[in-house]
Amino acid sequence: MANSFVFDPNRCTGCHACRLACSIENDLGLERSWRRIDTYNRNHLPNLPLYHLSLACNHCNEPACMYACPALAYSRDTATGALILDEGKCLGCRYCAWACPYDAPVFDQARGIMTKCTFCNHRLLDGLKPACAALCPTGALDFADLPEDRLRQEIAGFPTSALQPRLQIKPLRPERKRPLMTAADVRNPFVPSQEPSGSEISLRSEWSLVGFTTLLAVLVATVTANLKGALAVPPLVFLGAAALKLGLASAHLGRLSRAYRAVLNLRRSWLSREVVAVSSFVGLSCAYLWLAPDSRIVGASAVLAGVAALWCADQVYGVLDGAAPVYQHSASVLWTGLYLSGLLGGTAWLAGLLGFGKMMLYVLRKLRLLDTGKPVRPLISAARLVVGLLLPLLLWSIDREATVALQVFFALLGEAIDRAEFYSELQPRSPRRQMALELDHQLGVRSGRSVEPALSGAD
Numbered sequence: 001m002a003n004s005f006v007f008d009p010n011r012c013t014g015c016h017a018c019r020l021a022c023s024i025e026n027d028l029g030l031e032r033s034w035r036r037i038d039t040y041n042r043n044h045l046p047n048l049p050l051y052h053l054s055l056a057c058n059h060c061n062e063p064a065c066m067y068a069c070p071a072l073a074y075s076r077d078t079a080t081g082a083l084i085l086d087e088g089k090c091l092g093c094r095y096c097a098w099a100c101p102y103d104a105p106v107f108d109q110a111r112g113i114m115t116k117c118t119f120c121n122h123r124l125l126d127g128l129k130p131a132c133a134a135l136c137p138t139g140a141l142d143f144a145d146l147p148e149d150r151l152r153q154e155i156a157g158f159p160t161s162a163l164q165p166r167l168q169i170k171p172l173r174p175e176r177k178r179p180l181m182t183a184a185d186v187r188n189p190f191v192p193s194q195e196p197s198g199s200e201i202s203l204r205s206e207w208s209l210v211g212f213t214t215l216l217a218v219l220v221a222t223v224t225a226n227l228k229g230a231l232a233v234p235p236l237v238f239l240g241a242a243a244l245k246l247g248l249a250s251a252h253l254g255r256l257s258r259a260y261r262a263v264l265n266l267r268r269s270w271l272s273r274e275v276v277a278v279s280s281f282v283g284l285s286c287a288y289l290w291l292a293p294d295s296r297i298v299g300a301s302a303v304l305a306g307v308a309a310l311w312c313a314d315q316v317y318g319v320l321d322g323a324a325p326v327y328q329h330s331a332s333v334l335w336t337g338l339y340l341s342g343l344l345g346g347t348a349w350l351a352g353l354l355g356f357g358k359m360m361l362y363v364l365r366k367l368r369l370l371d372t373g374k375p376v377r378p379l380i381s382a383a384r385l386v387v388g389l390l391l392p393l394l395l396w397s398i399d400r401e402a403t404v405a406l407q408v409f410f411a412l413l414g415e416a417i418d419r420a421e422f423y424s425e426l427q428p429r430s431p432r433r434q435m436a437l438e439l440d441h442q443l444g445v446r447s448g449r450s451v452e453p454a455l456s457g458a459d
Helices: 017-025 064-068 095-099 121-125 207-228 235-250 256-263 270-291 296-319 333-345 348-371 378-399 404-425 431-447
Strands: 002-007 036-040 051-055 074-076 083-085 106-108 113-115 141-146 167-169
Touching: 002 051, 017 036, 036 431, 051 431, 064 074, 064 083, 064 095, 095 296, 207 235, 207 270, 207 296, 207 333, 207 404, 235 270, 256 270, 270 296, 296 333, 333 348, 333 404, 348 378, 378 404
Parallel strands: 002 167
Antiparallel strands: 002 141, 036 051, 074 083, 106 113
């Protein structure tokens, strides 16, 4: 048995009373709430049901947010089952929002930390229901102690996962699935503004991570080339570039003063593993370049730590749609680091193999986008292939040593294009996005056009 939300979409009118109750009970202000109301088939398309979903944190039995958090800021209240975020431990990295498919963690821009639904834990300890459930006027949202076999959410728009959310969504009644013959509501009722969560991703918002991952690949390649004897890396230059890289990474944190907490969850969080691997790479590389430039053992250790850092940097994005499986993407940081290592180190087989492999992965991805009707950006795609892959290999064949700087310049230009497209394709899973995917899937099936499979079962 477990404390759980119970939601009946047959009764929900989308009045937002639950959302307002959350705002008032938790003193969030009327413009913010930890509960969201999303609507399936908002435009009243025929032959499709119309319903609302009222969702907050589901306090999952296997919480992705807690496992992903590098700072160990999440804990479980064993008495109530509430998943609690300790705001005093949060460093504002927003990784928990990336990992959560239900868009539950919300970033507080003013304080630079994440916040989330507490299950109204203070009310549960007093024997009361959460405010949202207690104040629902239609009885659509309730709260009960349910066995796990009754926690089902078989409805279009709810992201499926193995997280075991503590939520029961009752199935739509047959009459709710009948075609709606009414026109869409053209009035403009008051709807409280939706507070942006911490999960939104765009190239503009993640520019620091683009710079960090690209510079990490470059630094690993330079140390590898130095170990091979193809490049002499001045220690001070490396140290300055490493400091810039760490500065770019810290720019993504809401609370820089708590950055030390990022290493606390090595057991589960790829972000913690990335921080440790990157720090090890920088430390070993400085020791190699500065203190033991003739030591092959120290140099090899630095390179291995760098490869581990690239691996971890890729794995961090595995929680997002469009990133998994990570190594089917040509913008993989590991592939980029090895490709640049081949160019800088003069290793023809490595540069050729990785260059050809990245080109094939890029072309295959574009073909998949074309097949699903998504934008392919032919001019950008051509520039990425020609400038970033074909031109460096052509310059190599003409005069490798005289053109190495140009080879790396063009390769980095191509990688920048690919990395930018990578971020444009990344999307956290969320109920709102899931609804859009489901609706597009249903319309595509009925029209006979090719569409991507929906991420959860239709009702």
